[in-house]
């Protein structure tokens with residue numbers, strides 16, 4: 001059975017992916033800080049690993065027998081990218097799904113692109129861009145995912161834009177991103193070397209609808 005290491009397993013998108021994958025023939029290793037927060041797991045398909053994703057030693061241990069890594073991280077994102085690349089190289093694990101954000105290539109056009117810069121410049125967008133570059137330069141079989149502004153709407157509706165094309169739309173639900181991640185975990189030969197913008201169709205505008 002394929003084993004996936006989920007980094008940031010208590011994160012909002014990650015928890016949706018974990019629930020989705022319980023229906024499939026996938027073994028999940030849930031990597032998180034303060035593991036006591038995970039109250040309920042399915043021991044037939046899930047195991048818990050307490051660790052810090054900035055620590056190469058924690059990641060290296062967690063990567064034992066893993067086929068694929070899904071990183072749903074935040075915070076010290078450059079340090080996490082660097083530590084993960086080092087640990088994956090050392091353990092010869094190659095396949096990685098990396099959650100990033102819209103705007104890291106300045107690919108968001110028009111008024112929304114300007115608004116996104118105003119909201120995210122000054123520490124967030126720059127570090128997410130630098131982390132994505134670490135992943136792209138790693139030689140790993142990566143897929144980078146760049147979601148639009150996230151909602152918790154109970155809907156799955158999304159389209160993809162490849163790197164090198166303008167970002168579309170303004171928003172997307174976490175459920176949609178989780179659906180895409182689970183689909184890639186189940187078909188890991190897809191989207192290798194891709195960096196995918198993810199948005200809900202027909203949500204173009206100067207900012208997300210709730211702002």
Ligand SMILES: NC(=O)c1ccc[n+]([C@@H]2O[C@H](COP(=O)([O-])OP(=O)(O)OC[C@H]3O[C@@H](n4cnc5c(N)ncnc54)[C@H](OP(=O)(O)O)[C@@H]3O)[C@@H](O)[C@H]2O)c1
Nearest residue numbers: 008010011012013033052053054073074075101147149150
């Ligand atoms: N909000 C938006 O509109 C938007 C849009 C595009 C992209 N994004 C990005 O998409 C990503 C996923 O979104 P989400 O809603 O699932 O985020 P989330 O709920 O904040 O999940 C991120 C997870 O990263 C974990 N983490 C941070 N540093 C860690 C470390 N050193 N070691 C282990 N785990 C660590 C956090 O763990 P703890 O619980 O221990 O802190 C948290 O569970 C985030 O990077 C977010 O910035 C957000």
